[in-house]
Amino acid sequence: MSDARGDGDESEAPRPAELRETLQWLRNTPSRRRWATNVAIFAGLAFAVVHPIGLLVGGALTALPQRRLSTGLLGGLGFGLFTLAVFGARLAVQGALGTAIATGEIVAVAVATALVLPLLGSLTRGLV
Incomplete structure (x- = not known):
């Protein structure tokens, strides 16, 4: 029967x-x-490697399985910290961590983006 x-x-x-x-x-x-x-977390990290919007997607994906909005927000923030740690480790392995930190304002934008976008994405937990 057709719908x-x-x-x-x-x-x-x-x-x-x-x-x-x-x-x-x-x-x-x-x-x-x-x-x-x-x-x-790992799907969001894979998205974040491809495009910065992946941080938003990763925060949303991390927050959705959580029981409460507050736990979802903490999950999104944790995802942001995790991606920041992975990014820092990647720079350290390449020997560019000192140079990146020395750039000052540019690294501040990267840190803010890595923390704010997943937190913003985790707000989807309040919708579902």
Whole structure:
């Protein structure tokens, strides 16, 4: 039987109620929540390597499995600190950490971006 759009396709995008049920399922068990958070951290880091908007996406992905908004915000901030540490380690391995820190204002913008964008993305926890 076809739906209101007339295409009859049963494989449509998940509805908001289904998404909420799935997130509740993840949030109710600590082991599932930890697993989902770890996957979100590494997926967000992969996105952040490709584009700075990945910091926003990573913060959102990290916050979604959390039970409360406050925990989601802390998760987003933690994700930002983690990406900042990975970036610093990458610069240290390349021998450019001292030069990067010496740039002053430019490194301040990088640090602020690494902390603010994931925090902003983690606000999506308040929506779902």
